[in-house]
Amino acid sequence: xxxxxxxxxxLGVSVGTVSKGLNGGTDISEELRRSILDTAVELxxxxxxxxxxxxxxxxxxIENMDYQNVEDFGYEIILGFKTAANRDHWAVDIIExxxxxxxxxxxxxxxxxxxxxxxxxxxxxxxxxxxxQFHETSMPTALLDNYILLNPHVAMVGTxxxxxxxxxxxxxxxxxxxKIAFLNGSAHSYISDQRMISYLSSxxxxxxxxxxxxxxxxxxxxxxxxxxxxxxxxxGVTAILCGNDRIAEGVIRCCxxxxxxxxxxxxxxxxxDIPLAxxxxxxxxxxxxxxxxxxxxxxxxxYSMISGVAVSRNLLRPSLVxxxxxxxxxxRIATGHPEEKDSVLSVNPDLYKSFAIQRTx
Amino acid sequence: xxxxxxxxxxLGVSVGTVSKGLNGGTDISEELRRSILDTAVELxxxxxxxxxxxxxxxxxxIENMDYQNVEDFGYEIILGFKTAANRDHWAVDIIExxxxxxxxxxxxxxxxxxxxxxxxxxxxxxxxxxxxQFHETSMPTALLDNYILLNPHVAMVGTxxxxxxxxxxxxxxxxxxxKIAFLNGSAHSYISDQRMISYLSSxxxxxxxxxxxxxxxxxxxxxxxxxxxxxxxxxGVTAILCGNDRIAEGVIRCCxxxxxxxxxxxxxxxxxDIPLAxxxxxxxxxxxxxxxxxxxxxxxxxYSMISGVAVSRNLLRPSLVxxxxxxxxxxRIATGHPEEKDSVLSVNPDLYKSFAIQRTx
Numbered sequence: 001x002x003x004x005x006x007x008x009x010x011l012g013v014s015v016g017t018v019s020k021g022l023n024g025g026t027d028i029s030e031e032l033r034r035s036i037l038d039t040a041v042e043l044x045x046x047x048x049x050x051x052x053x054x055x056x057x058x059x060x061x062i063e064n065m066d067y068q069n070v071e072d073f074g075y076e077i078i079l080g081f082k083t084a085a086n087r088d089h090w091a092v093d094i095i096e097x098x099x100x101x102x103x104x105x106x107x108x109x110x111x112x113x114x115x116x117x118x119x120x121x122x123x124x125x126x127x128x129x130x131x132x133q134f135h136e137t138s139m140p141t142a143l144l145d146n147y148i149l150l151n152p153h154v155a156m157v158g159t160x161x162x163x164x165x166x167x168x169x170x171x172x173x174x175x176x177x178x179k180i181a182f183l184n185g186s187a188h189s190y191i192s193d194q195r196m197i198s199y200l201s202s203x204x205x206x207x208x209x210x211x212x213x214x215x216x217x218x219x220x221x222x223x224x225x226x227x228x229x230x231x232x233x234x235x236g237v238t239a240i241l242c243g244n245d246r247i248a249e250g251v252i253r254c255c256x257x258x259x260x261x262x263x264x265x266x267x268x269x270x271x272x273d274i275p276l277a278x279x280x281x282x283x284x285x286x287x288x289x290x291x292x293x294x295x296x297x298x299x300x301x302x303y304s305m306i307s308g309v310a311v312s313r314n315l316l317r318p319s320l321v322x323x324x325x326x327x328x329x330x331x332r333i334a335t336g337h338p339e340e341k342d343s344v345l346s347v348n349p350d351l352y353k354s355f356a357i358q359r360t361x
Numbered sequence: 362x363x364x365x366x367x368x369x370x371x372l373g374v375s376v377g378t379v380s381k382g383l384n385g386g387t388d389i390s391e392e393l394r395r396s397i398l399d400t401a402v403e404l405x406x407x408x409x410x411x412x413x414x415x416x417x418x419x420x421x422x423i424e425n426m427d428y429q430n431v432e433d434f435g436y437e438i439i440l441g442f443k444t445a446a447n448r449d450h451w452a453v454d455i456i457e458x459x460x461x462x463x464x465x466x467x468x469x470x471x472x473x474x475x476x477x478x479x480x481x482x483x484x485x486x487x488x489x490x491x492x493x494q495f496h497e498t499s500m501p502t503a504l505l506d507n508y509i510l511l512n513p514h515v516a517m518v519g520t521x522x523x524x525x526x527x528x529x530x531x532x533x534x535x536x537x538x539x540k541i542a543f544l545n546g547s548a549h550s551y552i553s554d555q556r557m558i559s560y561l562s563s564x565x566x567x568x569x570x571x572x573x574x575x576x577x578x579x580x581x582x583x584x585x586x587x588x589x590x591x592x593x594x595x596x597g598v599t600a601i602l603c604g605n606d607r608i609a610e611g612v613i614r615c616c617x618x619x620x621x622x623x624x625x626x627x628x629x630x631x632x633x634d635i636p637l638a639x640x641x642x643x644x645x646x647x648x649x650x651x652x653x654x655x656x657x658x659x660x661x662x663x664y665s666m667i668s669g670v671a672v673s674r675n676l677l678r679p680s681l682v683x684x685x686x687x688x689x690x691x692x693r694i695a696t697g698h699p700e701e702k703d704s705v706l707s708v709n710p711d712l713y714k715s716f717a718i719q720r721t722x
Contacts, residue, residue, distance in 0.1 A: 084668065150524065152678040160673040163511065293670045300670065304661040307445065309654045310678040312521040317513040317671040 065123030080295025225250030363404035426484030441656025586611030
């Protein structure tokens with residue numbers, strides 16, 4: 001528990017100077033201010049900062065996620081976060097933190113300098129420069145869909161992947177589907193891996209055969225479908241589960257282009273339930289993540305962490321929204337030569353090696 | 362969104378009578394009051410009950426867990442819950458809910474009758490009579506260490522088992538241990554299963570061979586050790602991981618009685634860090650669950666659920682407390698005839714069948 005006195009002693013300056021450095025006083029050099037802030041971070045002064053109610057501020061960092069319009073994935077997340085935080089008298093600022101910004105600034109120093117008590121991160125990937133700092137930070141931090149092992153000051157907030165996959169596969173299974181493909185989003189993403197593992201274990205839990213060649217990583221865009229759907233169709237799948245609704249949009253388009261009807265020939269299930277889902281033709285059956293709840297949960301998680309509760313993962317319930325892209329399975333026969341087509345499919349063999357989950361309950 | 366009018370219509374009585382039934386008026390029969398409450402529950406009236414601040418009440422139900430003394434497992438959990446809830450102006454009552462009570466009362470009806478907005482449950486097992494009602498309830502409910510699939514009104518609160526097992530096995534691995542036994546708590550418990558699965562996957566993640574005969578279920582008491590430790594010793598284990606600190610107490614006693622020193626011959630790791638842990642001889646290395654944080658997290662989880670956020674699982678960070686029961690591994694040779702000794706060990710074969718996790722990263 002460092003005090004201003006500790007910082008002053010370490011730097012050999014007066015407590016008054018430290019106070020100026022921490023509180024934005026103007027008559028000290030930029031260099032000295034930076035040293036004071038860095039030392040404050042190093043000594044753990046950040047944690048002691050419990051502002052008066054009228055100055056309490058939280059930061060929402062956003063990178064690689066649209067949020068300006070009501071249709072954007074981030075819009076309701078931010079709205080939910082702000083609504084819950086404002087009710088408890090916190091001000092909230094939205095900060096677009098691209099890689100240049102992250103490379104230029106140190107996370108904790110920047111937070112301290114600007115007077116923020118905690119940060120919520122949207123759209124960050126494991127390749128973002130600040131991720132490395134999250135292993136060491138003592139600033140209360142919540143990440144949407146990313147998980148940092150062992151740092152008690154950093155929590156994950158997200159939707160429960162196991163329950164999500166179980167809802168989707170349970171629904172398809174009840175319609176008689178057995179050969180269910182999974183076109184996931186990008187590899188090298190914590191949440192994509194969680195969903196892949198959950199797909200595998202849920203398939204096994206439903207006594208369905210797992211074929212690694214129809215459970216593949218792609219990208220979180222509609223165009224990913226073109227690379228994988230032809231292979232799925234040749235393998236005789238009757239249903240395709242998608243990593244998000246945009247992938248599902250591409251999958252429906254591909255199926256139609258290859259002469260297959262959705263849902264008569266192929267059932268399709270999306271993930272997220274963005275506004276686009278209900279406007280697709282046919283309207284998309286999908287796993288709904290409540291974005292407003294994710295945002296509010298981001299705030300509640302930070303609120304517990306500011307109060308000293310070290311949250312590891314705070315997971316929300318998904319729900320299944322049944323629209324018109326799923327129906328009773330029509331048995332199909334595989335066509336083509338699977339051994340030729342394997343090259344089309346980008347299976348991630350590591351994951352299968354790493355989690356060969358065979359649940360036979 | 363049912364109103365008093367809806368309840369009145371359903372029962373063919375006046376709104377005034379419904380109001381008396383809901384608010385404890387004295388001039389109606391007990392039978393009619395019960396019908397009114399049951400109908401209110403059935404129509405979902407519970408969710409609308411947002412009391413004025415001065416009447417807000419939360420219930421903590423406790424069963425099968427000591428909490429009256431500062432050493433008891435439940436003491437700090439309840440204290441943490443109360444502290445966090447009182448700060449937000451909620452009153453908290455502690456209710457001992459044994460099976461007779463649960464058989465006599467319906468959960469939601471009782472909550473409505475007494476004016477509680479949400480319930481936190483400690484020490485309940487899957488066999489408790491109210492568990493069945495948790496699949497259907499729309500009352501915000503948080504369970505310590507138990508998980509109900511698919512009901513968005515019920516959340517689990519607990520310590521992250523994966524991270525806990527990874528801390529313990531990582532610590533032992535860094536000391537050169539490879540043959541690490543796991544004496545778990547009771548079977549038929551959600552949290553015991555989570556820990557077993559996490560033990561298996563963490564062993565694999567650390568490239569350690571998994572021997573199902575040294576990963577067994579027992580009971581959450583010291584006496585469980587007597588049934589399993591002799592078998593472990595014959596198999597040549599160098600470390601024993603325990604489902605809680607009381608089991609560890611029994612394990613240390615058993616090792617000594619068999620002529621093995623702790624930690625020179627056998628390292629022992631507990632789970633929980635109850636006050637007993639530091640008084641054992643030698644003081645116990647253990648995985649700490651912060652009971653105060655669990656309690657506070659129980660409140661924060663209910664607070665989010667009352668605000669409409671459907672939490673599935675809210676998991677906290679464990680920490681490793683290194684004391685004196687772990688040291689560098691001394692290689693040992695198995696003695697006796699393992700095939701004879703297998704009958705001593707109560708392996709749960711279902712779990713291995715169900716989760717054959719082979720992580721080879």
